[in-house]
Amino acid sequence: MDFRIEDITRDEIDRRLSVVEPLTDSVRDLVDAVIRSQVSDAELDAARAKIDEVVAALRTQQRPGSFGTPYTREFIGMPWGNAAVGARNALAPPLRVTRSPGVAECDMVLGAAYEGPGGCVHGGVAALMLDQLVGEAASTDGLPSFTGTLTVRYLRPTRLGALTARAEVTGREGRKTFVHATMSDDDGVTVEADAIMVSPKGFELPDGDALPHPANSRQDL
Amino acid sequence: MDFRIEDITRDEIDRRLSVVEPLTDSVRDLVDAVIRSQVSDAELDAARAKIDEVVAALRTQQRPGSFGTPYTREFIGMPWGNAAVGARNALAPPLRVTRSPGVAECDMVLGAAYEGPGGCVHGGVAALMLDQLVGEAASTDGLPSFTGTLTVRYLRPTRLGALTARAEVTGREGRKTFVHATMSDDDGVTVEADAIMVSPKGFELPDGDALPHPANSRQDL
16 A cells, blocks of 8 residues: 655645645536536537546646555645545545544535435445444544455435434454444434454554443444 | 336437436546646636536536436336446446346446555445445346345455456345355455345245355356
């Protein structure tokens, strides 16, 4: 995996975000508009020509490959290309995750671009958002980890619209961290997930030093 | 879930796709360019202004809500808003799935927009693509079904780039269909998934009439 140090100040990060966030929001808007538009074929063709012009202008200077996951020396991450949280990635809603020890949560609005069954969130999109959240919950103490196994249970269809999601660490054992997560609409939980996160070698807890299960988080939703 | 009949001919479907597919490809290109561009802030702002103009033009006539899942009377589906396979959805790579009885497979190229860890496919994106494939495999005989449980195991990081995926029905029991799926790069399987798909009531097989497990599909990858 590719990491890189990009040693910029918090102010410079904010300045860059003030430019790219509105741009990415406009692209999200465009993704939605292309799905739902009912204008004529000629107008769709005209839209394509204009988009191609914009792409050509943006590509006059571009980084090779992907955005990667740069960090400042103060270890502020800038995962701006990330498919779930990326500030430069129009595929991401983006999730704006709030973290406290062992917990990650967020509100999100999933529109037409996240559809699977008619009018409903694609089951795989729910898995994508919950995979991101379990990773964020597992790393709130700075421990790096990757998803080893993710089990997602679909309790009922999730309508497109405003949703909340929450992930909470439920235990630790050696290099494994166990995380439970849920996605909910106004009527309660629609999807739940359990993840076994795995930390790289050298990050395991000593034998028998598993963290206790925190209070069951699902009633908080 | 929302279904609707849109009774158009195969020729009319092809005609519409010939307009929307190149448009959506251009938006995919734009999503990638916004992630990777290194042009000046002024140029990024100019891009945003042009995109907003395109969005306004497309939105002069648009359907409410989402695209939905229209079908012709011959039951040809047009899930063009779908997050994994949608011809109008720039979030979808899109997967172009080949189906045979009990099997769904596809090649795909996942670029910068599908990133999680630096240079690698987001684990949740792998889950999204495999969720789509298990649904396609389970429905090759026309039986409607939805994902009940999806278990995804990450064997090693999946580098961004050219990948293949395959899903195969391994058994049936009442309203449940069991499907095994894999995602692979040139060196072999990187992610595997098992799904329990559930069909609506009235679609169950009689007791004891479970289908036999087909030959293990993983060696084919």
